Amino acid sequence: MIFTPLLNLGIKVLNLFAGTKSFSVLNYHRVMPNADLSSEQALTPELFEQQLVWLKRHFKVLPLPEAFALAQAKQLPRNAVVITIDDGFYDCFAYVYPLLKKHQLTATFFISTAGLEQGYLWENQISYAICHAPQDLMRLQLQQNTFLIGTTVQRRASIAAITELTKYQTLQQRQLMINDILAQCHCPAHLHQFLTREQVNIMHQNGMTIGAHTVHHPILALETLATAQQEISDSKLLLEQITHSPIEFFAYPNGKYQQDFTDDHVAIVRDLGFKAAFSTEWGVAQPEIDCVYKLKRFTPWDRSPGKFCLRLAINALAERYHFKFFKSRVRQHVS
Incomplete structure (x- = not known):
């Protein structure tokens, strides 16, 4: 789809009504x-x-530290957008970072630091084991559930289902379940799907912002507060050692307020000295209005420029003017 003059005009008109107290934060994962x-x-x-x-073409793309500072100073430009990428998989350096450099843009990479040590995160172990399980292995048993893996379609579905089931476990229980899967699949997880320390430092030295995302990517609300604090503080400390710079921003794993993190975790993040933290609740970041440790993000995955830009522009308007009708429609994953 090619931008038409009418579409260009429509986006420009919508952007004229965008506020100067908020910015949109795009939430990416894999490229x-x-x-x-x-x-x-x-x-x-x-x-x-x-x-x-x-x-x-249609928005003002800013580094996160700049957008946050301008918001606090009440000097944000209209249509401000920040790019963030969660987790820290290898494609951040292989594909995302080169494309950002090519287009003279920056992004914030929220990194779960266990991947830097191990080369993978917990969900990679699940998918790798099932993808590489013996072809004659037809099913897996996990917590009295049976998951079929006899065909490619079944393996795809089982990876998604087991990942979701395992996600909402404590770190200890999660690892026991993963060990069970690895044993059944006869497949030790010799894989590398993550950034290295050197790559993180290269990106940081070349203008990218590095943020913390815990160590093991737990559901913080399922852990003790002591474990949650250690997860957050240890990830911050390691990234500061790698970059030789303060780590000022944090993203909650999974990121749903009152489901995945609570006000207790907000207090931990604040007390550890972060400037701001991000959820995965859909909306716009409004540091002047909302709690700066529960800022919202947005994920327009549209494959066409019209839907992508229109949804991003309308999302900002829906938040500013409290248009519930638009909110329910622009915050759907469409293709």
């Missing part, structure tokens, strides 16, 4: 040319680059 069975929602590098072009 890769050949998604595996566990990453089918990943964007291709070609689509991600197209989205960068659309953003540059």
Whole structure:
């Protein structure tokens, strides 16, 4: 789809009504040319680059520290947008970072630091084991549940179901379940799907912002407060050692307020000295109005420039003017 003059005009008109007290924060995860069975929602590098072009054409893309400072100073430009990428998988350096540099843009990378040590996160172990299980293995048993893996379709579905089931466990219980899966699949997880310390430092030295995302990517609300504090503080400390700079921003794993994190975790983040923290609740970041430790983000995954830019523009208006009708429609994952 090519931008038409009418579409260009429509987006420009919508952006004229955008406020100067908030900015949109895009929440990405994976960008890769050949998604595996566990990453089918990943964007291709070609689509991600197209989205960068659309953003540059119609919005003001800012580094997170600059956008946050301008918001606090009440000097934000209209249509401000920040790009964030969660977790820290290898494609951040292989695809995202080069494309950002090509288009002279920056982003914030929220990194779960266990991946820097191990080369993977917990969900990678699940998908790798099931993808590489013996072809004659037809099913897995987990917590009295049976998961069929005899065909590619069944493996894809089982990876999604087991990942969701395992996600909402404590770190200890999660690891026991993963060990059970690895044993049944006869497949030790010798894989590397994550950034290295050197790559993190290279990105930081070249203008990218590095943020913390815990160590093991737990559901903080399921852990003791002592464990939650250690998860957050240890990730911050390690990233500061790598970058030799303060780590000022944090993103909650999974990120749903009162489901995945609570006010107790907000207090931990504040007390550890972060400037701001981000959820995955849909909306816009309004540091002057909302709690700066529960700022919202947005995920327009649309494959066409019209839907992508229109939803992003309307999302900002829906938040500013409290248009519930628009909120329910622009905050749906569409293609």
